[in-house]
Amino acid sequence: MNNKPTILYVEDEEDIRVNVIRPLGYFSRELFVACDGREGLELYEQHRPDIVITDIKMPNMDGMEMSKAIKEIDPRQHIIITTAHNESSFFIDAIDLSLDGYILKPVDFEIMEKKIDIIVEQINIKKELERQIVLTNEVSQLQDNCMIVLDIDDRLIFSNEKFLKFSDSKDIDEFIEKYTCISRLFVEDDNYFYPKELESKSWIEQLQEIDSSSRTVSMTSVQGDKKIFLTSVQHIEDTSHTIITFTEVTTMEAEKKEFRQKAYTDELTQIRNRTYFEEKFSTEIDRCKIQNNSLGFMMLDIDKFKDVNDTYGHQIGDDILVEIAQLIESKTRKSDIFSRWGGEEFVMILPDTTLKDTRAVAQNLRGFIESHTFVNDLKITCSFGIAELEKDDRQKSIMKRADDALFRAKEAGRNRVEG
Known part of the structure; x- marks a missing residue:
C-alpha cells in the first residue's frame, strides 16, 4: 500500500482489538488505538488521523455517537464502521453521517485493506485537486x-x-x-x-x-x-x-476537470462512484419536487457474490463487477444516474420515471443479466429493490424503502424485483 495513512482504531473488546491491531499497523503509517468512543474522540482531537475505524457498541460513548462528534469537527473525515449487525436502521444512520462504509465482524483483513486503499486514493486525489487550485491562483498572478x-x-x-x-x-x-x-x-x-x-x-x-x-x-x-x-x-x-x-x-x-472526474469515478468499474451519487441524488430530488415530476430509484445486489469470490478468487469477482457495470450502463438513459454504492451493490436514479416504469426497467435489467454469460462461463443473477419519490421523501427515506425491498427480494429467493 503506497502513501500509508494515519489510522485511529476504536474497539472495546480486547481480543478483537489485539487481533486487528497487527494488520492495521502494517496498513498504516501511524496507528492510534482507543478502547471506547470517549477515548477515541480525545485521540482524534489530538492527532486528526486520515481514517477512523470504529466498533459501534461500546461503553461510555458508542461508535455512532463518536462518529457524529467527529463529523461535527470535520465533515470530510473518513470513517469506517466495524459491526456484527446487518440492520437497515444502521445503514440509514451510516448514510446520514456520510460514513465511508462498514466491515462485518469477524473482520476480513483483505476487505479492510481494500477499503483503506480506496480512501487513500480519494485523499490523494483531493490533495492533488487542492494543489491544482492553489497553483492556478499563484500562476494567475505571474x-x-x-x-x-x-x-x-x-x-x-x-x-x-x-x-x-x-x-x-x-x-x-x-x-x-x-x-x-x-x-x-x-x-x-x-x-x-x-x-x-x-x-x-x-x-x-x-x-x-x-x-x-x-x-x-x-x-x-x-x-x-x-x-x-x-x-x-x-x-x-x-x-x-x-x-x-x-x-x-x-x-x-x-x-482540474480530469482530477474531478477521477474523484467521481469508481476505480474498479469506471462508473460513477458513491460520492457523485450522493451529491446528485439530493439535487434530483429537489428538482423533481419543484417540477412536480416523478422519480424512480433502484438498488441492486449481485446474488451470492461471496460464493463467487470464495470459489473463483477476487480477480474473477472484480471482473464480474466490471462486466455487470458495463452491461447495466449500456442499458441506461443519458438522464439516469448509475453508480456503484459499494462492494457488489449498485444504485440508480431514474428521473421522470414512475414506480411502474422503474419496475419495468429493473425487470429488463434482471433478465438481461440472467441471460448473459460472464467470465469463466459463469451465470450471474441480481436482486433489485425499487422505490418512487413520495411527497415528504428525502434521500434517506427513499433509500430505506428500496433497501427494504431489496432485502425482501433476497429473502424471497433472489433474482427478482421487489418494491
Whole structure:
C-alpha cells in the first residue's frame, strides 16, 4: 500500500482489538488505538488521523455517537464502521453521517485493506485537486494577462496589446465596432460564468456576485480555439474606473476537470462512484419536487457474490463487477444516474420515471443479466429493490424503502424485483 495513512482504531473488546491491531499497523503509517468512543474522540482531537475505524457498541460513548462528534469537527473525515449487525436502521444512520462504509465482524483483513486503499486514493486525489487550485491562483498572478479598463459607465477606455490581439482588433474603436460589449466575447457554457439578460445588473455586477475562485469565463480565440480565463475585477475609487484582467487557465482547468472526474469515478468499474451519487441524488430530488415530476430509484445486489469470490478468487469477482457495470450502463438513459454504492451493490436514479416504469426497467435489467454469460462461463443473477419519490421523501427515506425491498427480494429467493 503506497502513501500509508494515519489510522485511529476504536474497539472495546480486547481480543478483537489485539487481533486487528497487527494488520492495521502494517496498513498504516501511524496507528492510534482507543478502547471506547470517549477515548477515541480525545485521540482524534489530538492527532486528526486520515481514517477512523470504529466498533459501534461500546461503553461510555458508542461508535455512532463518536462518529457524529467527529463529523461535527470535520465533515470530510473518513470513517469506517466495524459491526456484527446487518440492520437497515444502521445503514440509514451510516448514510446520514456520510460514513465511508462498514466491515462485518469477524473482520476480513483483505476487505479492510481494500477499503483503506480506496480512501487513500480519494485523499490523494483531493490533495492533488487542492494543489491544482492553489497553483492556478499563484500562476494567475505571474502570467502576462489580457487587461482592460472601463469607465464609470462600463465603457471600454483602455486595453493592452494582448487583449486586442486575442479579439483580433487593431484598436479599441475596432473592438467596440465588432463586439459593442466585452461580454459578447464570452461563450455560453454551463461550467463557466455567462451573463444573463438583466436590465437591472451589468455583466460585471453579475460576475462579482459569485465567488472569486469561480469567476472563470470561456472565450474563443481568433484561431477558433476555446480558451478559459480567470477574471479579476478591481475598482479604482479615485477615478471610478474598473480594471479587469483575464488570466488564461485553459490547461489548468483541463487538469482540474480530469482530477474531478477521477474523484467521481469508481476505480474498479469506471462508473460513477458513491460520492457523485450522493451529491446528485439530493439535487434530483429537489428538482423533481419543484417540477412536480416523478422519480424512480433502484438498488441492486449481485446474488451470492461471496460464493463467487470464495470459489473463483477476487480477480474473477472484480471482473464480474466490471462486466455487470458495463452491461447495466449500456442499458441506461443519458438522464439516469448509475453508480456503484459499494462492494457488489449498485444504485440508480431514474428521473421522470414512475414506480411502474422503474419496475419495468429493473425487470429488463434482471433478465438481461440472467441471460448473459460472464467470465469463466459463469451465470450471474441480481436482486433489485425499487422505490418512487413520495411527497415528504428525502434521500434517506427513499433509500430505506428500496433497501427494504431489496432485502425482501433476497429473502424471497433472489433474482427478482421487489418494491
